[in-house]
Amino acid sequence: MNELIRLETVRKIYRMGSEEVGALDGVSLTFSRGSFWAFMGPSGSGKSTLLNLLGCLDRPTSGRYILEGRDVEGLDDDELSELRLRRLGFIFQSFNLIPQLSVRENIELPLFYLGWEEEESAARASELAEKVGLGHRLLHRPTELSGGQQQRVAIARALANDPAVILADEPTGNLDTATSRQIMELLVELNAGGKTILMVTHEAEIAAYTRSQLHLRDGRVQAIEGERG
Amino acid sequence: MRGVTRAVRIGIKDLWLHGLRSFLTLLGVLFGVWSVVTMLAVGEGASAQALERIRRLGSNNIMLTATKAVEETTGGQVQRTSVYGLTYADERRLRESFPAVRRIVPAKLVRKEARVGERTLEVRVVGTTPEWFELVPRRMLAGRELAAHDLAARSAVAVLTESGARKLLAVERSIGGFVKIGTFAFEVIGIVESDVGVGDLPTPDQEVDAYIPMTVCKDRFGDISQRRTSGSFEREQVELHQIIVEVDDTSHVEPTADAITTMLKRFHKRADYKVQVPLTLLREAEATKRTFSIVLGSIAGISLLVGGIGIMNIMLASVTERTREIGIRRAIGAKKRQIVGQFLIESVVLSVVGGLVGLLLGIATPAVIEHFSGMPTDVTPDSIALALGISGAVGVLFGIYPALRAADLDPIVALRHE
Numbered sequence: 001m002n003e004l005i006r007l008e009t010v011r012k013i014y015r016m017g018s019e020e021v022g023a024l025d026g027v028s029l030t031f032s033r034g035s036f037w038a039f040m041g042p043s044g045s046g047k048s049t050l051l052n053l054l055g056c057l058d059r060p061t062s063g064r065y066i067l068e069g070r071d072v073e074g075l076d077d078d079e080l081s082e083l084r085l086r087r088l089g090f091i092f093q094s095f096n097l098i099p100q101l102s103v104r105e106n107i108e109l110p111l112f113y114l115g116w117e118e119e120e121s122a123a124r125a126s127e128l129a130e131k132v133g134l135g136h137r138l139l140h141r142p143t144e145l146s147g148g149q150q151q152r153v154a155i156a157r158a159l160a161n162d163p164a165v166i167l168a169d170e171p172t173g174n175l176d177t178a179t180s181r182q183i184m185e186l187l188v189e190l191n192a193g194g195k196t197i198l199m200v201t202h203e204a205e206i207a208a209y210t211r212s213q214l215h216l217r218d219g220r221v222q223a224i225e226g227e228r229g
Numbered sequence: 230m231r232g233v234t235r236a237v238r239i240g241i242k243d244l245w246l247h248g249l250r251s252f253l254t255l256l257g258v259l260f261g262v263w264s265v266v267t268m269l270a271v272g273e274g275a276s277a278q279a280l281e282r283i284r285r286l287g288s289n290n291i292m293l294t295a296t297k298a299v300e301e302t303t304g305g306q307v308q309r310t311s312v313y314g315l316t317y318a319d320e321r322r323l324r325e326s327f328p329a330v331r332r333i334v335p336a337k338l339v340r341k342e343a344r345v346g347e348r349t350l351e352v353r354v355v356g357t358t359p360e361w362f363e364l365v366p367r368r369m370l371a372g373r374e375l376a377a378h379d380l381a382a383r384s385a386v387a388v389l390t391e392s393g394a395r396k397l398l399a400v401e402r403s404i405g406g407f408v409k410i411g412t413f414a415f416e417v418i419g420i421v422e423s424d425v426g427v428g429d430l431p432t433p434d435q436e437v438d439a440y441i442p443m444t445v446c447k448d449r450f451g452d453i454s455q456r457r458t459s460g461s462f463e464r465e466q467v468e469l470h471q472i473i474v475e476v477d478d479t480s481h482v483e484p485t486a487d488a489i490t491t492m493l494k495r496f497h498k499r500a501d502y503k504v505q506v507p508l509t510l511l512r513e514a515e516a517t518k519r520t521f522s523i524v525l526g527s528i529a530g531i532s533l534l535v536g537g538i539g540i541m542n543i544m545l546a547s548v549t550e551r552t553r554e555i556g557i558r559r560a561i562g563a564k565k566r567q568i569v570g571q572f573l574i575e576s577v578v579l580s581v582v583g584g585l586v587g588l589l590l591g592i593a594t595p596a597v598i599e600h601f602s603g604m605p606t607d608v609t610p611d612s613i614a615l616a617l618g619i620s621g622a623v624g625v626l627f628g629i630y631p632a633l634r635a636a637d638l639d640p641i642v643a644l645r646h647e
Contacts, residue, residue, distance in 0.1 A: 057560060057640050078564050085562020096557045096644065100246050110561050115232060157561075 004164060004196055005031040005054065010063035012049050012219075023049040025219035026063070031198065033164075035227065036191040038207035039200045041216035047200045048169065050216070054198060055088055055167045056080045068164060085113055089158030089166045093173035095150040097142040103129060103153050104138040110161040128156040132186060148179035155186060159195075166190070168199040172206055184209040240574040247547075251579060254543045257536025258583030258623060259590075262616045265529040266591025266608060269615075271598060272525065274606035276518040283514060286507040287364060289331075289479055291486045293319075293472040293493075294503045297465075310453070313501035314467035322492060323474060329481040330474055334360045335443060338470040339450045341411040343439060345397045352393055352439045354410060356446020362421075364473050372404040372419030379418075380442040385449075387415040392423040393437035410439055413449050482508045533619055536583065537627035544576050544631035555635050556643025565636040572635050576628025577621060584620025588613060 012024040024046045031037060039047040052058040053065060056072060065072040068087065075083065089110075090096075097106045107125040108116075116124070129135050132152040134145075142150050151171060158166050168187070172180035188209050191197050199210065207213050212226040244251040286292070295314030320335050337356035342349055355361070362374040370391055379386050387408060394403050398417070407414050421440075453466045476485050486506045493502055548555070555568055592613075595606035 052641055055560070078566075081559070081562050081564045083562075084560065088562075090560050092644065096553070096560075098554050098557060100243065109558070112235075113558075113562050113567065118235070161562075 002032040002034075003030050004033045004035075004068060005029075006064075006066040007053075008064040008066075010053065010060045010065060012046070012053060012058070013061045022219050024053070024060070027216075027219070027221055028063075029214070029221065031165075031196065033196055034191070034194055036188070036197045036209075036211045037199065038210040038213045039198065039216060040202060040204075040207055040213055041222070042202070044218075045216040046219040047216050049219075051167055051169055051198065051200050054165070055090060056083050085110060086161060087164045089161065089163035091151070091154050091158050091166060091168040091171045093170040095142070095147070095154045095174070097150055097153055097157075099142055102139050102141060103134060103145070106142065106153055107156045107160055109157060114161060124160060125156070128159055129153070131159070132156045146179075147175050148182060151175065151179075151183050152186065155183075155190075159190070164196065166195055166197045168197060170200055170202070172201070172203070180206065236570060236574055237578065240571065240578050244575055244578060250543065254539050255536075255579045255583030255586075257539040258533060258580045258620050259536075259587040261529060261532030261536045262584045262587030262620055263590045263594070264532060265525065266588055266612050266616050267594045267598075268525050268528070269522075269612040270591070270595035270606040270608040271604065272518070272521050273609055273612070274595070274599070274604065276514060276521070277607055278605050279514050280511065280518075283507050283511045285366075287475070288508045288511060289476050289482060290364060290507055291474040291476065291482065291489060292503075292505040292507070293474065293489070294505065295467050295470045296501055296503050310464040310466055312466040313499070315469040315472055315502055316496075317468050319493065319496065320469060320472060322496070323472065323489065326492070327474075327485055327488065329476050329478070329485045331477045332360050332364065332475040334358055334364050334473040334475075335469045336361065336471040336473070337443065337446045337450070337452075337468075339446065339454055341439075341450070343393070343397060343437075344409040345406070348397055350393060350396050350437060352389075352410065352437045354446065354450065355438050355440045356443045356450070357440060358443050361440065361473075364475055367421040370420045370422060372417070374419055374421075375440060375442055380444045383444050383448065384442065385413060385415045385445055386418045386441065388419040388421055388440040389417055390421055390423045390438045393439065394420045396437070408439070410441075411450065415439070415441060479508065482506060529619070533623050536580065537623040540576050540579055540624065541627040541631060543579075544572060544628055545634070547575070548572065548631050548635040551635075552638060552643045552646040555638050556640050556646065559638070559640035560644060568636040569629075569632040572632035573625065573628045576631070577624030580620045580624030580627075581617070584617055584623075587620070588616050591616065 007027055007029045009026045009028050010024055011022070011026055014021045014023055027046075027050065039050060041047050049058070053060055056067075059073070067083070072080070072083070098109070101109070104122065104125045107128055108121045111121040111124060126135065126138060129138055132155055134149060134152050134156070137145060137149065142153065145153065171187070172183055175183060184206060187197055187199070191211070197210075201207055210226070212224065212228070214221065215223040215225070293315055297311060297313050315335075320333060323330060323333050334357060337354075339354040339356070341352060341354050343352040357375070358380060359375045359377055372388070375386070375388060378384075387410065389397070389403070389408070394417075397408060398406055403417050403420060406417050408417055409415075452468050453464055455464050474485070474489065476482050483506060486504055486509075490504050493504070558568060558571075592608050595608055598604055599606045
């Protein structure tokens with residue numbers, strides 16, 4: 001069975017004072033293992049909300065979210081944290097590295113919460129830094145690195161727990177064209193290695209690196225392009 | 230456990246990054262603990278000394294002392310004689326009418342010049358009975374105490390205190406030697422250890438004393454003493470200067486003391502005596518000590534409260550400053566309690582480090598005080614445990630709210646925080 005994620009008529013309604021704002025309005029989707037998706041759409045289309053729901057940072061107002069055959073509904077805060085820790089990896093537009101930690105310590109962060117031994121954890125971090133081409137920068141602080149390098153550290157961190165899905169929120173939004181291309185090539189390479197990647201972007205050139213594109217508008221699925229699954 | 234030590238290490242590292250800020254924050258607890266430990270040590274030392282002295286007066290004893298009351302004179306203007314103090318009749322009544330009384334030691338005190346060869350020294354002559362040495366226990370350094378037969382035979386013998394013996398004669402050769410007290414020669418039969426006095430308590434031998442048989446004292450020196458003051462003689466007539474009453478049981482001490490007071494009131498027109506009960510003084514000293522502890526405790530409480538508020542303030546600022554970091558950690562999979570732990574560890578580390586440094590200073594300061602002022606101090610294990618316990622508690626108490634606030638942040642909102 002190739003299905004990794006299934007959403008069944010998922011709704012998300014935010015309450016802004018007395019007004020209710022529907023961010024997602026009955027979305028049903030499946031994502032299979034090894035796929036590479038771009039979520040596209042104008043701002044307010046619900047693509048970020050969708051990513052937050054898939055990342056277990058938020059809960060749907062109604063509908064079902066099934067991750068690796070497990071219904072996420074009804075899990076408490078600790079269980080959702082555990083799920084993020086073991087099965088999910090995040091990449092953000094603004095990299096979100098912890099400034100006072102070194103490159104190695106940033107990559108080790110998920111392993112720290114997983115309770116890894118320090119030596120194994122350090123070895124794993126070095127290996128991942130090597131993989132994203134930053135093996136020589138392990139002891140640097142994030143602020144000493146370029147934007148592209150910081151995003152590579154973030155990718156290494158997202159890979160540390162060997163997640164089932166990588167969730168990327170506009171990973172090239174703060175990068176120039178050349179660096180964006182390098183980052184996308186790295187993601188394509190990871191996907192080729194079998195990683196499932198779900199990415200939010202509003203740039204067509206960036207979406208072109210992915211194998212499937214999901215177009216959202218007003219909280220609904222408008223169109224699906226590329227590979228289905 | 231391994232995870233905890235690692236988390237503590239990380240916490241210390243984060244605090245180290247803001248070295249100055251962390252240092253200033255822990256100063257509050259540092260000063261609090263420092264002052265508390267120091268004050269407790271000084272207070273403990275002082276009261277331990279006082280309590281020990283009172284205890285040595287005997288908790289079963291009642292001390293009666295003659296005090297010069299309002300002036301009452303007999304005779305002309307040139308010679309005034311003050312008559313006051315305890316009387317032989319008092320002593321007799323004490324012996325006869327108080328069943329709880331076990332022993333009674335009367336004492337006459339006379340100031341005289343003592344002389345051995347060329348050396349002279351003013352001594353306090355204590356005319357007393359052998360029981361003195363039982364109720365005021367002292368170590369005998371040489372020779373023997375006064376004995377009943379000395380009194381009966383009216384022997385001219387004297388027991389000297391160590392300090393007097395040292396000044397008048399060489400200790401080793403003194404037993405059997407003679408000392409002239411006033412105009413009479415006394416054979417030195419024993420030397421006892423000197424002891425320092427206790428505040429205004431009628432301490433038996435706070436100075437250079439010569440103990441002689443009561444009977445001899447009465448015969449040779451009489452009841453009247455003369456002192457030259459500003460051109461005129463001042464004469465005093467006192468039968469007994471002091472009576473130590475020993476009661477058979479501690480529970481009888483205070484009722485007996487009350488009964489004695491009542492009795493004395495009846496026979497003395499003026500209050501020319503003082504009744505003191507070491508046991509009561511002991512209780513009072515202990516009560517004072519308790520009060521002192523409460524006051525110190527309040528000061529400690531206030532200073533640690535201030536220290537704790539400082540910590541809370543900084544931790545709240547730190548949580549706001551690190552909102553994004555908290556969001557990142559939560560997104561990666563940190564549970565709420567791990568965020569709570571992270572911040573709580575930092576606040577506890579701050580206050581415990583402050584407490585430890587304060588404790589070291591608090592141990593060192595009393596030693597310095599003792600060295601320079603000679604005041605006794607005592608850093609008790611209790612105060613150390615108290616200091617550490619309280620500083621740890623302050624860290625938890627004032628760290629918990631900021632830590633909970635950190636953990637309750639919505640990860641999505643925290644991640645967007647600038």
